[in-house]
Amino acid sequence: MSYEVFRKGLAAPICLTWEVTYGCNLRCAHCLSSSDVVREGELDGAEAKRLIDEWAEMKVFYINVGGGEPLSRPDFVELMDYALDRNIGVKFSTNGTLLDDGIADWVTARGDMLDVQISVDGATPATSDPIRGRGSFVRAVRAMERLQQRGTGFKINATVTKQNFAELDDLYALATGHGAELRLTRLRPSGRGAAIWEAHRPTHAQNEALFHWLKAHPDVLTGDSFFHLSAHGGPLDGLNMCGAGRIVCCVDPLGDVYACPFVLDDAFAAGNVREAGGFERIWRESALFAHLREWQVGGDCQSCNAYSLCHGGCMAVKHHVGVSLDAPDPDCVFGNGDRAALPVLA
Amino acid sequence: MGALDLALGDARYRMSPDAAIRREAFGGLAYRYDNRRLYFVHSKALVELVLGLDGTRSLGEVLAPVSDAKRPAYAKALAALARLEVIVPEVEA
Numbered sequence: 411m412s413y414e415v416f417r418k419g420l421a422a423p424i425c426l427t428w429e430v431t432y433g434c435n436l437r438c439a440h441c442l443s444s445s446d447v448v449r450e451g452e453l454d455g456a457e458a459k460r461l462i463d464e465w466a467e468m469k470v471f472y473i474n475v476g477g478g479e480p481l482s483r484p485d486f487v488e489l490m491d492y493a494l495d496r497n498i499g500v501k502f503s504t505n506g507t508l509l510d511d512g513i514a515d516w517v518t519a520r521g522d523m524l525d526v527q528i529s530v531d532g533a534t535p536a537t538s539d540p541i542r543g544r545g546s547f548v549r550a551v552r553a554m555e556r557l558q559q560r561g562t563g564f565k566i567n568a569t570v571t572k573q574n575f576a577e578l579d580d581l582y583a584l585a586t587g588h589g590a591e592l593r594l595t596r597l598r599p600s601g602r603g604a605a606i607w608e609a610h611r612p613t614h615a616q617n618e619a620l621f622h623w624l625k626a627h628p629d630v631l632t633g634d635s636f637f638h639l640s641a642h643g644g645p646l647d648g649l650n651m652c653g654a655g656r657i658v659c660c661v662d663p664l665g666d667v668y669a670c671p672f673v674l675d676d677a678f679a680a681g682n683v684r685e686a687g688g689f690e691r692i693w694r695e696s697a698l699f700a701h702l703r704e705w706q707v708g709g710d711c712q713s714c715n716a717y718s719l720c721h722g723g724c725m726a727v728k729h730h731v732g733v734s735l736d737a738p739d740p741d742c743v744f745g746n747g748d749r750a751a752l753p754v755l756a
Numbered sequence: 757m758g759a760l761d762l763a764l765g766d767a768r769y770r771m772s773p774d775a776a777i778r779r780e781a782f783g784g785l786a787y788r789y790d791n792r793r794l795y796f797v798h799s800k801a802l803v804e805l806v807l808g809l810d811g812t813r814s815l816g817e818v819l820a821p822v823s824d825a826k827r828p829a830y831a832k833a834l835a836a837l838a839r840l841e842v843i844v845p846e847v848e849a
Contacts, residue, residue: 415796424787523789
């Protein structure tokens, strides 16, 4: 897909990420939003419904709902029903610990418009629990079983790390064994992830093997997470581009709008939905989004013959490791990111 | 029109309940909720035709006001959207 289509800006995001609360009962080591407790000033139910009304009016096709742990928000089901009844598809990510029989029944009753992703970060407690907390894997599997018992499809979401890389096949089997699909996500140095990124990011050799593994498993979803690896030889499934501010954005629990859920940072903040004009004005008029729609990664990447495949990679990763957004992605398949990351001597 | 009617059939069409379409500067975007597929529609006029489908008219009837020169291209595009199940025949009661 060409960037050109998005230059003028879409009338609405194709989808957006909505973090509904910073409250969470887990403390995952790589949490992109550094979630822990409910924060002062989170959008209340009435504000949340006004936001959903705006999205329905704009015809946002679906929302990716996360947090924090969305199921810890008392009005979660009410808000999601409100969105679904207005023809907005919902995919929500949960750690599964609060997914009881009532939630499983609700998910089942809602059908195709509602998708659930249950997160684990390995195919065994020994691999997943060090990231997500003791007992988290077993509780996530219990949630999977509740959905499977009802014949309800869902997704297992895992962040690919150096440590769980050897378990990709087992993760795939875990998903298929529960009538589910596997979705893999790139580990980014966002939020608490910054502290563990160097120790947990896959090696270049693992990333190359991952590219081929994904090619061999076209039914594995990635949310366009790994387009920077397309330079290994042909695009992966998906739009293969950074959608930040162009086709996606993120609304945090406080109503702050960011270009992408992986950069909840002032540098990528476009406004707050409580301001006059609400979400729609931010989407259409924010200077940050206007800039991103014109902007492409420059620098040395522009002259690389793989540029049309990876477009210079992920700006969130670059931002958090402190290199220029025009530098190659730290995981550039040609190793150019390693050179860019060398400290500049004054 | 005869051959065209035959190709499109006389079923009355509407948007699929599992799909949505919206206007964009380049035409429009259609999305299917059930298979998560996104489709680019590069014609504003075609998007208006689809938005106007209400299950009371066949595609031949929908295309009647379109000029003879443009009708074959529109018919082809509507047939494609039908094949992709973005638009579906109204089920007879």
